Amino acid sequence: xxxxxxxxxxxxxxxxxxxxxxxxxxxxxxxxxxxxxxxxxxxxxxxxxxxxxxxxxxxxxxxxxxxxxxxxxxxxxxxxxxxxxxxxxxxxxxxxxxxxxxxxxxxxxxxxxxxxxxxxxxxxxxxxxxxxxxxxxxxxxxxxxxxxxxxxxxxxxxxxxxxxxxxxxxxxxxxxxxxxxxxxxxxxxxxxxxxxxxxxxxxxxxxxxxxxxxxxxxxxxxxxxxxxxxxxxxxxxxxxxxxxxxxxxxxxxxxxxxxxxxxxxxxxxxxxxxxxxxxxxxxxxxxxxxxxxxxxxxxxxxxxxxxxxxxxxxxxxxxxxxxxxxxxxxxxxxxxxxxxxxxxxxxxxxxxxxxxxxxxxxxxxxxxxxxxxxxxxxxxxxxxxxxxxxxxxxxxxxxxxxxxxxxxxxxxxxxxxxxxxxxxxxxxxxxxxxxxxxxxxxxxxxxxxxxxxxxxxxxxxxxxxxxx
Amino acid sequence: xxxxxxxxxxxxxxxxxxxxxxxxxxxxxxxxxxxxxxxxxxxxxxxxxxxxxxxxxxxxxxxxxxxxxxxxxxxxxxxxxxxxxxxxxxxxxxxxxxxxxxxxxxxxxxxxxxxxxxxxxxxxxxxxxxxxxxxxxxxxxxxxxxxxxxxxxxxxxxxxxxxxxxxxxxxxxxxxxxxxxxxxxxxxxxxxxxxxxxxxxxxxxx
Numbered sequence: 001x002x003x004x005x006x007x008x009x010x011x012x013x014x015x016x017x018x019x020x021x022x023x024x025x026x027x028x029x030x031x032x033x034x035x036x037x038x039x040x041x042x043x044x045x046x047x048x049x050x051x052x053x054x055x056x057x058x059x060x061x062x063x064x065x066x067x068x069x070x071x072x073x074x075x076x077x078x079x080x081x082x083x084x085x086x087x088x089x090x091x092x093x094x095x096x097x098x099x100x101x102x103x104x105x106x107x108x109x110x111x112x113x114x115x116x117x118x119x120x121x122x123x124x125x126x127x128x129x130x131x132x133x134x135x136x137x138x139x140x141x142x143x144x145x146x147x148x149x150x151x152x153x154x155x156x157x158x159x160x161x162x163x164x165x166x167x168x169x170x171x172x173x174x175x176x177x178x179x180x181x182x183x184x185x186x187x188x189x190x191x192x193x194x195x196x197x198x199x200x201x202x203x204x205x206x207x208x209x210x211x212x213x214x215x216x217x218x219x220x221x222x223x224x225x226x227x228x229x230x231x232x233x234x235x236x237x238x239x240x241x242x243x244x245x246x247x248x249x250x251x252x253x254x255x256x257x258x259x260x261x262x263x264x265x266x267x268x269x270x271x272x273x274x275x276x277x278x279x280x281x282x283x284x285x286x287x288x289x290x291x292x293x294x295x296x297x298x299x300x301x302x303x304x305x306x307x308x309x310x311x312x313x314x315x316x317x318x319x320x321x322x323x324x325x326x327x328x329x330x331x332x333x334x335x336x337x338x339x340x341x342x343x344x345x346x347x348x349x350x351x352x353x354x355x356x357x358x359x360x361x362x363x364x365x366x367x368x369x370x371x372x373x374x375x376x377x378x379x380x381x382x383x384x385x386x387x388x389x390x391x392x393x394x395x396x397x398x399x400x401x402x403x404x405x406x407x408x409x410x411x412x413x414x415x416x417x418x419x420x421x422x423x424x425x426x427x428x429x430x431x432x433x434x435x436x437x438x439x440x441x442x443x444x445x446x447x448x449x450x451x452x453x454x455x456x457x458x459x460x461x462x463x464x465x466x467x468x
Numbered sequence: 469x470x471x472x473x474x475x476x477x478x479x480x481x482x483x484x485x486x487x488x489x490x491x492x493x494x495x496x497x498x499x500x501x502x503x504x505x506x507x508x509x510x511x512x513x514x515x516x517x518x519x520x521x522x523x524x525x526x527x528x529x530x531x532x533x534x535x536x537x538x539x540x541x542x543x544x545x546x547x548x549x550x551x552x553x554x555x556x557x558x559x560x561x562x563x564x565x566x567x568x569x570x571x572x573x574x575x576x577x578x579x580x581x582x583x584x585x586x587x588x589x590x591x592x593x594x595x596x597x598x599x600x601x602x603x604x605x606x607x608x609x610x611x612x613x614x615x616x617x618x619x620x621x622x623x624x625x626x627x628x629x630x631x632x633x634x635x636x637x638x639x640x641x642x643x644x645x646x647x648x649x650x651x652x653x654x655x656x657x658x659x660x661x662x663x664x665x666x667x668x669x670x671x672x673x674x
Contacts, residue, residue: 198545
């Protein structure tokens with residue numbers, strides 16, 4: 001009898017082109033995703049005298065540097081010439097190499113990791129590499145998707161393959177049912193807090209269990225998105241009827257007889273029931289509370305009911321130093337209640353939480369009052385924006401005093417000019433609370449869209465469950 | 469790619485876990501071309517320099533002898549975070565050729581290996597002992613021998629490290645992945661023909 005295989009094993013095995021010394025494997029890549037930051041990759045292949053081998057299997061999106069305001073003015077409307085230059089460079093590189101670009105004015109434009117699934121470009125069973133660490137997002141559809149650097153991106157562009165060592169596997173099983181006000185974002189923050197920001201290094205995580213099965217595709221995308229924040233190479237969820245229903249009729253999804261063939265193939269992808277993982281982690285979804293980060297790394301996350309930790313408590317000296325430095329940077333005192341932390345600004349958006357489900361959950365809270373502080377709501381794509389407006393979410397946000405903007409990475413990466421001022425404190429639905437991530441000396445507290453909206457109404461971190 | 473064979477150099481003891489890529493290269497510097505003069509200033513920019521661009525004298529890499537370091541002895545999970553290769557470019561521009569830690573961000577590790585920056589992974593206690601020895605010696609040299617897969621601290625203690633054989637050969641020979649992959653042209657052609665036939669819907673029009 002054949003060895004039982006996981007979902008990951010099945011996808012990996014199918015993409016092996018060759019195996020070299022020590023087991024290093026040349027993997028075939030179905031789709032390569034790039035953005036404005038991929039400039040060096042083009043330079044490298046041109047210096048090598050190579051071309052993009054399979055341009056039809058590469059997708060470029062302008063997302064990191066695009067403005068969220070004054071979009072009607074197009075490229076000339078971008079005042080900072082270095083920011084404009086990054087978008088122009090992507091346009092020139094993709095044109096020269098025949099790569100599809102969803103550029104600034106395209107109605108398919110948005111954040112790479114929102115656009116791929118939304119357009120049906122991301123499909124079960126694929127190997128997807130992306131020139132961005134949050135490429136792990138796409139694994140929610142049952143594919144193997146991971147972030148790569150510029151050298152590797154250059155190699156993928158030129159060869160449609162990548163050299164990889166086979167990673168280990170980790171299964172994160174979420175049992176039980178999420179309580180009211182607790183979301184996919186809280187699940188993944190709780191996982192990262194549990195295993196640490198390097199806890200899944202060298203592993204691919206498969207998320208399983210009833211709480212994951214019960215999630216919509218958009219919620220699963222949120223979970224897989226932050227796999228990299230636990231150090232994982234990738235995150236994935238076995239494809240099921242939720243996946244297939246999500247994909248059906250999407251623009252780039254297979255159609256007609258192709259759909260039937262694809263569906264039969266996809267249904268055979270989930271791992272064999274006897275397949276084992278190198279590491280198993282179990283969490284009780286029913287016991288989770290809304291999570292917030294207090295420090296400078298996503299592993300610095302606690303239930304909103306908690307208090308800022310005492311940096312002198314850990315036995316390990318490096319852990320103590322880490323907590324001290326984090327508290328110092330964040331300007332927080334040990335022991336204070338998380339709900340006593342005053343917030344200056346709110347950011348709702350990003351590849352983690354910029355989808356329609358996310359905006360709906362923020363809007364539910366926004367209906368309860370008016371923002372006490374500035375709030376930016378940045379849809380993850382032009383299409384998300386259009387759908388949100390079709391159901392009136394933009395009006396809900398306007399009425400609550402939230403600013404409704406155009407799609408892009410915006411203040412998650414703080415590259416397009418949207419950024420915090422020094423020491424400004426932000427409730428953010430993004431994925432990284434690293435020092436300076438949202439602007440030099442900026443202070444980031446990660447949380448779900450509903451929690452961010454609650455912080456906007458309260459002016460401080462608030463437990464969304466108390467708003468009713 | 470720059471070759472890496474042996475290196476004996478000053479090692480800076482950076483006793484912090486989770487040194488993320490945003491610290492190594494703050495995001496706003498991603499748009500700086502790698503060829504730009506002063507690229508080395510990007511490394512740890514917001515911790516090395518104040519708002520006026522003056523060095524913060526207290527930061528490790530601004531202090532002698534560490535400002536001459538070519539090796540960093542870190543802690544766990546060095547290089548976590550984004551896929552930006554500029555984190556590696558910045559380290560190399562400063563002169564760093566090896567980082568020793570108990571674990572690395574996976575993408576950072578790959579990026580390092582593709583650029584001739586050696587990530588040396590040692591157990592937690594070995595990293596701590598080596599870092600303590602480096603701190604105590606105030607600039608004593610650390611010696612790395614990649615072919616022998618050893619690191620020797622200033623106190624003479626030697627540690628053996630693991631590295632994937634193919635990656636070791638690429639580093640020692642200065643071989644990049646393009647040259648390697650070209651050898652598998654026949655395998656690629658055979659693979660792709662079969663693959664396209666099995667899953668034709670992946671190759672339709674967009």
